[in-house]
Amino acid sequence: ARELGRDAATGRPISVRMGQYGPYVQLGTRDDEEKPRFAGLRPGQKMDQIDLADALKLLSLPRTLGRSAADETISVGVGRFGPYVKYGSKYASIKDDDPYTLELARALEIIAEKERTEAERRILDFGDEGVRVLKGRFGPYVTDGKRNAKIPKDRDPAGLSLEECRELLAAAPERRGRFGRARKG
Numbered sequence: 001a002r003e004l005g006r007d008a009a010t011g012r013p014i015s016v017r018m019g020q021y022g023p024y025v026q027l028g029t030r031d032d033e034e035k036p037r038f039a040g041l042r043p044g045q046k047m048d049q050i051d052l053a054d055a056l057k058l059l060s061l062p063r064t065l066g067r068s069a070a071d072e073t074i075s076v077g078v079g080r081f082g083p084y085v086k087y088g089s090k091y092a093s094i095k096d097d098d099p100y101t102l103e104l105a106r107a108l109e110i111i112a113e114k115e116r117t118e119a120e121r122r123i124l125d126f127g128d129e130g131v132r133v134l135k136g137r138f139g140p141y142v143t144d145g146k147r148n149a150k151i152p153k154d155r156d157p158a159g160l161s162l163e164e165c166r167e168l169l170a171a172a173p174e175r176r177g178r179f180g181r182a183r184k185g
Contacts, residue, residue, distance in 0.1 A: 025058050126165070
């Protein structure tokens with residue numbers, strides 16, 4: 001661990017450390033009343049080249065950009081799967097933009113693009129029943145959140161009724177874990 005200085009706003013120490021998942025900067029210590037804040041180093045940054053300004057920039061996320069037309073808070077951050085824009089309880093990945101310089105107008109464009117792609121996936125939506133017909137990677141399918149059912153090739157996905165969807169779901173197997181069959185042991 002190497003101390004870089006103190007945060008001007010809180011007076012808490014800022015340090016760069018090596019952790020289980022790689023190098024990171026930390027605001028505060030474990031002994032403080034308030035929990036310390038952490039931020040991982042970006043690709044290409046090295047522990048011995050980080051200074052106080054770089055550490056403060058890393059710790060600036062997540063930051064609030066503003067509110068959407070639907071009165072949801074819009075914020076930007078970097079998470080486990082990369083940079084993202086959060087709106088309400090939903091997330092949209094940031095592909096080409098820098099999360100540290102992203103503005104509200106661009107964040108709204110990213111959100112609109114995400115909403116548009118989700119709308120293109122949806123064929124039918126029986127919202128109050130929780131049953132949806134979606135376009136998937138391997139063709140159209142019916143889902144209720146717990147089970148996924150293939151739609152036979154001779155059937156038109158847009159012409160399915162709620163009862164037909166329920167029949168397909170009843171015949172479908174229970175969803176397995178993310179990596180296939182569960183091991184018996």
